[in-house]
Amino acid sequence: MLTVEAITSAYGRINVLHEVWLEVKAGEIVALVGSNGAGKTTLLRTLSGVQPARSGRIVFEGEAIERLEPHQRVVRGISQSPEGRQVFGPLSVEDNLRLGAYRRQDAGMRARLDHVFALFPVLAEKRRIAAMSLSGGQQQMLAIGRALMAAPKLLLLDEPSLGLAPLLVDQILAAVRALRAEGITVLLVEQNASAALAIADRGYVLETGRVVMEGTGAALLDDPKVRTAYLGL
Amino acid sequence: MSEFLQLVFSGLTVGAIYALIALGFTLIYNASDVINFAQGDFVMIGGMATVFLMSAGLALPVAAFIAVVASVGVGLLLHRLAIEPARGASPVTLIMITIGASIFIKGVAQIVFDKQFHSLPAFSGDTPIPVGGATLLPQSLWVLGTTLGLVVALYLFLEHTLSGKALLATAANRLAARLVGINVTLILAMAFGLSAAIGALAGVVATPITLTRYDIGTLFALKGFAAAMLGGMGNPVGAVVGGLLIGLLETFGAGYVSSTYKDAVAFLMILFVLFFLPRGLFGGRSVERV
Numbered sequence: 001m002l003t004v005e006a007i008t009s010a011y012g013r014i015n016v017l018h019e020v021w022l023e024v025k026a027g028e029i030v031a032l033v034g035s036n037g038a039g040k041t042t043l044l045r046t047l048s049g050v051q052p053a054r055s056g057r058i059v060f061e062g063e064a065i066e067r068l069e070p071h072q073r074v075v076r077g078i079s080q081s082p083e084g085r086q087v088f089g090p091l092s093v094e095d096n097l098r099l100g101a102y103r104r105q106d107a108g109m110r111a112r113l114d115h116v117f118a119l120f121p122v123l124a125e126k127r128r129i130a131a132m133s134l135s136g137g138q139q140q141m142l143a144i145g146r147a148l149m150a151a152p153k154l155l156l157l158d159e160p161s162l163g164l165a166p167l168l169v170d171q172i173l174a175a176v177r178a179l180r181a182e183g184i185t186v187l188l189v190e191q192n193a194s195a196a197l198a199i200a201d202r203g204y205v206l207e208t209g210r211v212v213m214e215g216t217g218a219a220l221l222d223d224p225k226v227r228t229a230y231l232g233l
Numbered sequence: 234m235s236e237f238l239q240l241v242f243s244g245l246t247v248g249a250i251y252a253l254i255a256l257g258f259t260l261i262y263n264a265s266d267v268i269n270f271a272q273g274d275f276v277m278i279g280g281m282a283t284v285f286l287m288s289a290g291l292a293l294p295v296a297a298f299i300a301v302v303a304s305v306g307v308g309l310l311l312h313r314l315a316i317e318p319a320r321g322a323s324p325v326t327l328i329m330i331t332i333g334a335s336i337f338i339k340g341v342a343q344i345v346f347d348k349q350f351h352s353l354p355a356f357s358g359d360t361p362i363p364v365g366g367a368t369l370l371p372q373s374l375w376v377l378g379t380t381l382g383l384v385v386a387l388y389l390f391l392e393h394t395l396s397g398k399a400l401l402a403t404a405a406n407r408l409a410a411r412l413v414g415i416n417v418t419l420i421l422a423m424a425f426g427l428s429a430a431i432g433a434l435a436g437v438v439a440t441p442i443t444l445t446r447y448d449i450g451t452l453f454a455l456k457g458f459a460a461a462m463l464g465g466m467g468n469p470v471g472a473v474v475g476g477l478l479i480g481l482l483e484t485f486g487a488g489y490v491s492s493t494y495k496d497a498v499a500f501l502m503i504l505f506v507l508f509f510l511p512r513g514l515f516g517g518r519s520v521e522r523v
Binding site for chain 2: 050
C-alpha cells in the first residue's frame with residue numbers, strides 16, 4: 001500500500017532522515033520504534049507532506065505522492081493523528097471532528113461521527129466542550145477521532161500513548177486494533193516500544209534517521225538488542 | 234449632559250470605523266500572525282474608488298460595490314504577490330512587507346486618483362436627528378448599522394460555515410489544519426480578501442464624515458492597530474470593543490481636553506497597553522493543557 005524509498009528529509013542543513021526505506025502492506029499494523037530524536041515524527045510528517053522530502057520517493061497505492069500538498073494526500077486516504085495531539089483548542093469537540101472530515105464532506109460523515117463517538121464514548125459526552133479543556137487522554141482520543149473522520153485508508157499515529165496513564169494506553173491500543181479489524185491500515189510511531197510491538201504485525205527500528213532493524217512485532221520484541229536498547233530489559 | 238451625549242455619538246461613530254479596521258487586522262493576524270499595515274489603505278480604496286466612480290456617473294450602490302470588489306482584488310494581489318512568495322519568513326519580515334505594500338498602494342493611488350481631499354454626499358441627507366438634547370447625523374447611523382451588520386455577518390460566517398471553521402482552525406493550530414487537509418494558503422488568501430472587503434466597506438460609509446485622500450490609510454491603520462491591541466490582538470470581540478473605546482477616548486479627549494492632541498490618544502493607548510495590559514482586554518490564551 002505504502003512504499004517509502006530512500007526518503008531523505010532535513011531541517012535547514014541538518015539531515016534528519018537518511019534514505020529511509022520502509023513498506024506498509026494493506027491491512028497491517030506497522031510499528032515504528034526508536035529513541036527520541038531518531039526521526040520518527042519527521043518521517044510521519046514527511047509522509048503527510050507537512051515536512052518536505054529532500055529526495056526519495058513515497059508511493060501510495062501505486063502513485064508517487066512525495067510532491068503532493070498535504071490536502072491532496074488527505075484526499076488520497078492518508079490521515080495523521082499528530083504527536084502532542086494538536087487539537088483545535090478553542091473549537092468544540094464536535095467541530096474538531098467535523099474539521100477532520102474537511103476533505104470528505106459526504107453523506108457518510110454523519111455515520112463516521114457516530115462511529116467515532118462509539119469508539120470513544122467520552123467524546124460524545126463532551127461534544128459541545130472546547131477541545132482545550134479536555135484531559136490529555138481525551139485530547140488524544142479526539143486527535144485519533146479527527147484523523148478517522150477523513151475516512152483514511154492509511155492512518156498515521158504519532159505517539160498516541162505519550163503522557164497517558166497505563167489504563168488509557170491500553171484503551172487507545174485496543175482502539176487501534178479495532179480499527180485494523182475494520183480494514184484501516186495503521187503506521188504507529190511509539191516510544192513505548194513494547195506496547196507498540198505487541199500489537200504490531202511488523203516493526204521497524206529507527207536510529208538517527210536510518211532503519212537499523214526490521215521484522216515481525218514478535219521477533220523484534222524477542223531481539224536482545226531491541227530488548228536492551230528500547231525495552232529497558 | 235447634551236455635550237456628553239454628543240461626544241458619545243461621535244465617539245461611537247469613529248469608533249465603529251476603527252472597530253472594522255481592527256477586525257481586518259484580527260482576521261489576517263489569526264490566519265497568519267501577520268499584522269497587515271496596509272489594512273488602512275483598503276479603507277482609502279473603498280472611499281476613493283466610490284468617489285471617482287460616482288463622479289463618473291454611477292449610482293452610489295453600484296459605485297460602492299465596484300469599489301469593494303476592487304479592494305478585494307487589491308487584497309488578494311497583496312497576498313499573492315507580496316505575502317505568499319515570502320512564505321516561511323518571520324512575522325516581522327512579513328509585517329515590513331505589508332508596510333512596503335502600503336507605501337506602494339498610496340503611490341499608485343496618487344496616480345490613479347489624485348492628491349486632493351474628497352467627500353461623498355451623506356447617504357440619507359444631512360438633517361440631524363435630535364436625541365436627548367444632542368444630535369445624531371443620519372450618516373452615523375449608516376456607519377453604526379454597517380458595522381453591526383458586518384460583525385454579525387462575520388460571526389455567522391466563522392461559526393456556521395465550514396470555510397469559517399477552517400479559518401478558525403488554521404488560527405488555532407496551523408499544523409493540525411494542514412494535517413486535516415485545509416489548504417492554509419487558500420485560507421490566508423480568503424482572510425486577505427475578507428479584510429479588504431471589510432476595510433473598503435468601512436471606507437465607503439465613513440467618507441461622508443471623515444473625508445478621504447490617497448494617504449488617509451496610515452492614520453486609520455494605526456488607530457485600528459491600537460484598537461486591536463487594546464482589545465487583545467487576535468480576538469474579534471476585543472477588536473470591536475477596542476475600536477469603540479479608542480473612538481470614544483479620542484472624541485472625549487478632543488472635546489474635554491484639546492482637539493490638537495486628538496490623534497495622540499490612540500498612541501497613548503498603545504503605550505498604555507504595552508506597559509500595563511500586554512495581552513489586551515480580551516487577550517490571554519496563556520493556559521494550555523499539556
